[in-house]
Amino acid sequence: MSADRRRFLISCSAMAVAPIWTVAHAQHNPQREALLREITGGVEVRIGRVVVDTPPLADNGHSVPLRVVVDSPMTATDHVRRITVLAERNPRPVVASYRLGPHSGRAEITTRIRLADIQDVVAVAELSDGNWWMGSAHVIVTELACLEG
Amino acid sequence: MIPANAAANALRWPSAVDCGVRKLLVSFCGLLLAVNAVAAEPPRPQPKSGLSYAGADVRALQADDFGNPGxxxxxxxxxxxxxxxxxxxxxxxxxxxxxxxxxxxxxxxxxxxxxxxxxxxxxxxxxxxxxxxxxxxxxxxxxxxxxxxxxxxxxxQSRHLPVQAEINEANRAHFERGRETYYRRQGQMNLACTHCHERNAGRKLLADTISEGHGNAYPVYRLEWQSAGSLHRRLRACYFGVRAEQPAAGSAELVDLELYLASRARGLPVETPGVRR
Amino acid sequence: MSMLARIQVPAQARRGDIIPIRIAIQHPMETGYRPDNFGRRITKNVINTLTCRYNGVEVFRAEMGSGVSANPQLQFYVRADSSGEFVFDWVDDSGERGSERAALAVSG
Incomplete structure (x- = not known):
């Protein structure tokens, strides 16, 4: 319990300095770097162009609403090929991968995901020019009082 | 109509509300007098659906007829x-x-x-x-x-229509048994339904807000269950919560309690399928 | 019982419109971490792939893992360019398949 509480307090204070923290975290997170390498094949991932929209406080970790929007004109020559959603503190960090193309018209997906813990939800997007971009959002998952046995 | 030991029970409520106990007793006596005077159920404030205690995401999910998993x-x-x-x-x-x-x-x-x-x-x-x-x-x-x-x-098919359970001679014995269950302390926690859902509705229990415990949205899709579920499943979870022996789903005890709950919820719109945490 | 799904595709659109497509499927998306009533792990079983074809051309594909919520739902977009049919196909880890289709009339 106390470890949870500490984590909760740490993430609360981290939220206060979120912009700096996110960048710093992205630069010095070996697990994330390894995951990203696996997904991109080692291509550098830049921060930006990807917006991850989740409530900062999730009602229940079993079902957290998620919307990912990538800034792209979605034309034949300039579009998003793929969006991959990561939740590093889940037992299986790769949540889902979506293939898009010029037919999509808009690079946006909405779904609901499971989060095993308080964490950053990261989305990385592969563009038609071969570049990778990423965005993230911090989500606090609260505990329910009346759990069923 | 309210169990005779209700006032005595109030005295055993945790010490944090000691200062309020006298006031509670006074109002309880007033309530008892009112009950005896009209020999009917005590007048209740307008019931509040569990939906009004839910967060923005749950409310939006229930309101979205496509997204509502129920x-x-x-x-x-x-x-x-x-x-x-x-x-x-x-x-x-x-x-x-x-x-x-x-x-x-x-x-x-x-x-x-x-x-x-x-x-x-x-x-x-x-x-x-x-x-x-x-x-x-x-x-x-x-x-x-x-x-x-x-x-x-x-x-x-009854969504948006008000709950209108009627208590009459034919079902009064069931209603009384349901009410008895509602006010009966049970389990290792020694709590009755009333202690959470009447006396402490709107207050916090860990990260939850305690609702008034109405059944007007059932079967509901509960995020915790990752599935739809019946009112009796939810009631059994409450029994578990107070560490009491759980009656079987569909048992007479739970159907009687369901009738009492329906009478408490009178006027609330049916929300089926509701969404809850 | 077979997998039940609901899809939402506008019945009509104008050429060039970007239309929202929604799909929801009744499926437990078993993580493989959940125990049954006897304490045994329930085998992982999730809808791992879902595709959407528009007049035969794949316009969307989702590859999903156990991090996707039970009874998965998705919204994505498609540019309407001609009248025709959307076909949705999906499969879970146990090999069970599901399919739905919807027609779209495009004007202009």
Missing amino acids: MLWVARGEKLWNIPTGRSGKSCASCHREAPASMKGVAARYPRIDAGDKTLLNIEGRINQCRERHQEAGALAYESEELLALTAYAAH
Whole structure:
């Protein structure tokens, strides 16, 4: 319990300095770097162009609403090929991968995901020019009082 | 009408409210007098749906008829409604035709006394009675996908209509037993329904806000369950929460309690399928 | 019982419109971490792939894991360019398949 509480307090204070923290975290997170390498094949991932929209406080970790929007004109020559959603503190960090193309018209997906813990939800997007971009959002998952046995 | 030991119980409520106990006792005596005076239920403030205690995401999910996952059970119920079952070769629709017309307002009046054998039936009980008597099919297990789907589909036809459970001579004994259960302390926690859902509704229990405990949105899709579930599943979870022995889903104790809850919820709109945390 | 799904595709659109497509499927999306009533792990079983074809051309594909919520739902977009049919196909880890289709009339 106390470890949870500490984590909760740490993430609360981290939220206060979120912009700096996110960048710093992205630069010095070996697990994330390894995951990203696996997904991109080692291509550098830049921060930006990807917006991850989740409530900062999730009602229940079993079902957290998620919307990912990538800034792209979605034309034949300039579009998003793929969006991959990561939740590093889940037992299986790769949540889902979506293939898009010029037919999509808009690079946006909405779904609901499971989060095993308080964490950053990261989305990385592969563009038609071969570049990778990423965005993230911090989500606090609260505990329910009346759990069923 | 309120159990005789209710006032004494108030004295055992945690010490944090000691200063309020005298006031509580006074108001309780007032309530008892009022009850005796009219020999009926005490007047209640307008009930508040559990939805009003839910967060923005849950409220939005329930309001979205496509996103509301409970609608998957409603859709399955609609399919089942039209499939012939049992030796009779009849479907629900063979007798009840179009559910949007025939089932409109029905769930809002349940639980009801069966005209035939005088038992108190909730919607699940009525569906199973229909299956056995008219379709000559076996009863469905409580909490089975089929029974949940048919219950959700039938109750959904009353959505937005007010709960209007009527207490009359035929069902009064059930109502009294349900009320007795509602005010009876039980389990290792030694708590009754009233302690959370009446006296502390609106207050926090860990990250939850305690609701008034109404059943007007059931079957609901509960994020915790990752599924739709019945009112009795939820009630059994409450029994578990206070570490009490759980009555079986569909048991007389829970159907009587369901009737009492319906009388408490009178006026609230049916929300089936609701969404909860 | 077969997998039940609901889809939402506008019945009509104008050429060039970007239309929202929604799909919801009744499926437990078993993580493989959940115990049954006897304490045994329930085998992982999730809808791992879902595709959407528009007049035969794949316009969307989702590859999903156990981090996707039970009774998965998705909204994505498609540019309407001609009248025709959307076909949705999906499969879970146990090999069970599901399919739905919807028609779209495009004007202009």
